[in-house]
Amino acid sequence: MAAKRITPDDISRPGGQLVELDPAQFRPLPSPYDKLELEPKIRCLTREQMDRFECGLDGVSAVMLPRPESENDKRAMLEKFLAGLKRLFNGHDNWTFLQPLLLTMEYCSQCQTCSGACRIFEESGEIEIYRPGYRSGILRRLYKKYVKSGGKILSRLSGNDIDLTWNLLARLLELSYRCTICRRCAQACPIGVDNGLVTREIRKIFSQELGIAPKQLHELGTVQHLRKGSSTGMTPPGFLDNIEFMEDEIREKTGLDFKWPIDKAGADILLVHNAGEYLAWPENPEAFAIILEAAGINYTLSSELSGYDGVNYGVWYDDMQLARVAVRHAGIAKKLGVKKIVIGECGHSHKSLTVIADRILTGDLNVPRESSLTFLNEIVKSGRLRLDPLRNADMQVTLHDPCNMVRLMGIVKPQREIIKAVCPNFREMMPNGVENFCCGGGGGFAIMPNLNFPDWRISVAGRAKLRQVLDVFQDIISSEHKKFLCAPCSNCKGQIRDLFSAYGVFERCNILYGGLAELIVNAMTDIKNPFQQWEWR
Amino acid sequence: MPALQISIYASLLIFAVGIVVKTIKISRMPIHLRWDLYPIPHEKGKERYGGSRHEDSDWWTKPVRSSIAGEVKEIAREIFGLKTLHRYNRGLWYFSFPFHLGLYALIGLIVLLSTGALLMMWGVDFSADSASLYIRLIRFSTIVVGALGWALGLIGSAGLLLTRTLRKNYREFSSVSNYFDLLLLLTLFAVGLSAWLSADLSYDFLRTFVHDLISFSATGDLPMLIRIEISLAAIFLAYLPFTTMTHFVAKFFTYHRVRWDDSPNAPGSRLERDVVEALGNRVSWTAPHIATGKTWSEGAAGDRGEPGN
Incomplete structure (x- = not known):
């Protein structure tokens, strides 16, 4: 069934949802998921949920925006949105991204090249509202009408008029959470227009002016991170308990008995993991500890508030929160007197602290930052670890490139050099490297479990990644062959876990996923038993 | 001085001022946070696969291996081959490429006409009977480059206009100005081609007009089609700075100042x-x-x- 055609004018219109989602219209998946009955359902919201929350875009609610109680409430929010819109295009208020944003607003030639690069649009069966240009087209019309002088008259004359209504506002908010900000669209743009940035800037208006953001990103995310210590809710004493637990686990698994360095002033390196690893995939920080211990690295972890959680959710929705988290991390490194910060296997931590915050951290806060992929590669190449790749020979391995590390930071080779050094059976999925497909959990999606949003995230946002994984192993897709998807990023792993779980990929195809450090430890000859457990978690 | 000449002077002035003001406005925008996008062609030795200095341990202690040649090569591919469009939107490239090539050829035509006009000013015999091989070569090149410019531009703009009109994906996202821009150029190319074929195969009229422009002397009578052609060119030049067609300016910034701007924030810099x-x-x-x-x-x-x- 062809998708119903929706035009930019429709976003303002009153009434029910703009788009009905039907899995039958999504791009079919390869074997063994080429049957519609294996397709996970996108749950419909209940009547009560629909009454409480705005869901007029596509029947999905990522943000859980409560329906306003009165017309006055609506008017007040519209006024605030308009004020935020104007701030977005002011050099003092939005110095952080004004230049790239204005270039995007003014110079898009509507060639639609970005649409072909966007996996969400393509995999959804080309649903118009998911087109990158649809979202930015709405913002462009608003900008031209409400921010530029003479806009109201010129908008009418140009045939691109738009009315800022409550329906538009509520739908635009949701629409800004239908893009993972992977920036594949920007890479494909012949002019250099960046529709991924537009997504983030729309989110910013809502967060920085109206105080609206998904709870998991703001209240339980950056706010909890700064106040409690971690977006997982883990406090400093909780972190220390976890470390003790992991020390015991390493002892049980490998016989190695050593203490993890915590708050060691004067260490060479501050290692910062995504705290989600400690709770969901402890084998990853454990693998780091084993490698660094074996290589004799002088490093430390931090137990200070926020210092043990490398995430920075501000990167997805709010410049101030982004800056606060980055400054906190840098301040901890400065206090410890380390020579550099090494960022664990977490893509957005990489990009936010290394690249984006580079123009926030000045003076002695500008502590050098390095990727753990680069760092691990140096250790592997140095010969300080005794490695036998044959210990990983019982599985075929492929690699997922996290957008934040690869397309947005240019870290392409180190992870490949490591895998090739420790896994004899490596195969690349296509496309890969800087042209990779997002896992579908980017832009904060992987940590947003609201209502039926996870269903959408799996069926639509994660579809391209699932297709790639199935394609790369298609010749050995049956469950008799062990296959491993290496995803050196916590958020990507979270998404892949949910994606594989929904489709039963481990049970049906025997494909497991995990981090990079675990593969190294699994190849270490000093560790007697296999470190990598072949079981679903 | 005839109105036609004055309109060209005025349009050139509007064009120049418009482009300069636009460029200054963009370049004076505040510094923004880094927003790199790879591959970055100046990452020497790594540009082929999209790598960066972040692949090197302690990268901040190592000399920056930057390649201007890499950037120049990439920009040339982008300008003369529309590389990105060719790769990601081949269907549109089939029209956009001749369209742009046509525009480049017409810039070449202006350069060749100006060269001829300058030589005429300096008393060089620029007639078709000139004994000089160089003069004959310039005259011949002018004809070929001009013909290519009008024809390619016409094919390209017609194709782009049809694509935008017939394909829903484009139509629903196009503004009135998108159509107007293409229509204006299509008309200019069509009139230019007709004027050349019907009245000015050797470009002697146009060359003389350019000569009179450069020398600030009043031009003589011109055939109607050439007058329309010149008028359209004047309208286009004056209109251009106010349109998205100035993406040739914007592209410098979107590439060099945003996606390729990986300058690290060095202490004391x-x-x-x-x-x-x-x-x-x-x-x-x-x-x-x-x-x-x-x-x-x-x-x-x-x-x-x-x-x-």
Whole structure:
């Protein structure tokens, strides 16, 4: 069934949802998921949920925006949105991204090249509202009408008029959470227009002016991170308990008995993991500890508030929160007197602290930052670890490139050099490297479990990644062959876990996923038993 | 002086001022946070696969291996081959490529006409009977380049206009100005081609007109089609700075100042001074968690921006 055609004018219109989602219209998946009955359902919201929350875009609610109680409430929010819109295009208020944003607003030639690069649009069966240009087209019309002088008259004359209504506002908010900000669209743009940035800037208006953001990103995310210590809710004493637990686990698994360095002033390196690893995939920080211990690295972890959680959710929705988290991390490194910060296997931590915050951290806060992929590669190449790749020979391995590390930071080779050094059976999925497909959990999606949003995230946002994984192993897709998807990023792993779980990929195809450090430890000859457990978690 | 000449002077002035003002406005925008997008062609030795200095351990201690040649090569591919469009939107490239090639050829035509006009000013015999091989070569090149320009431009603009009109994907996202721009150019190309074929195969009329422009002397009578052609060119030149067609200016910034801008914030650098200045801006966003009224530096130092943080 062809998708119903929706035009930019429709976003303002009153009434029910703009788009009905039907899995039958999504791009079919390869074997063994080429049957519609294996397709996970996108749950419909209940009547009560629909009454409480705005869901007029596509029947999905990522943000859980409560329906306003009165017309006055609506008017007040519209006024605030308009004020935020104007701030977005002011050099003092939005110095952080004004230049790239204005270039995007003014110079898009509507060639639609970005649409072909966007996996969400393509995999959804080309649903118009998911087109990158649809979202930015709405913002462009608003900008031209409400921010530029003479806009109201010129908008009418140009045939691109738009009315800022409550329906538009509520739908635009949701629409800004239908893009993972992977920036594949920007890479494909012949002019250099960046529709991924537009997504983030729309989110910013809502967060920085109206105080609206998904709870998991703001209240339980950056706010909890700064106040409690971690977006997982883990406090400093909780972190220390976890470390003790992991020390015991390493002892049980490998016989190695050593203490993890915590708050060691004067260490060479501050290692910062995504705290989600400690709770969901402890084998990853454990693998780091084993490698660094074996290589004799002088490093430390931090137990200070926020210092043990490398995430920075501000990167997805709010410049101030982004800056606060980055400054906190840098301040901890400065206090410890380390020579550099090494960022664990977490893509957005990489990009936010290394690249984006580079123009926030000045003076002695500008502590050098390095990727753990680069760092691990140096250790592997140095010969300080005794490695036998044959210990990983019982599985075929492929690699997922996290957008934040690869397309947005240019870290392409180190992870490949490591895998090739420790896994004899490596195969690349296509496309890969800087042209990779997002896992579908980017832009904060992987940590947003609201209502039926996870269903959408799996069926639509994660579809391209699932297709790639199935394609790369298609010749050995049956469950008799062990296959491993290496995803050196916590958020990507979270998404892949949910994606594989929904489709039963481990049970049906025997494909497991995990981090990079675990593969190294699994190849270490000093560790007697296999470190990598072949079981679903 | 005839109105036609005055209109060209005026349009050239509007074009030049418009482009300069636009360029200055974009370049004076405040410094922004880094927003790299790979591959970056100046990453010497790594540009082929999209790698960066972040692949090297302790990269900040190592000399920057930057390649201007890499950037020049990439820009040339982009300008003369529309590389990105060729790769990601081949269907459109089949029209956009001849369209752009046509425009480049017409720039070449202007250069060749101006060369001829200057030589005429200096008393060189530029007639078809000239004994000089160079003169004959310039005359011949002018004809070929001009013919290519009009024809390719016409094919390209017609194809782009049809694509935008017939394909829903394009139509629903196109503005009136998108159509107007293409229609204006299509008309210019069509008139230019007709004028050349019907009245000015050797470009002697146009060359003389350019000569009179350069020498500030009143031009003689011109055939009607050439008058229309010149008028359209004047309208196009004056209109261009106010359209998205100035993406040739924007593209410098979107590439060099955004996606390829990976300059690290080195301690003590000019960049660091600019960052410090930007962080001194007062925050006027008003959400409860924002430190409204404080500077960005002060706001970033707190946990939610409340007093005392």
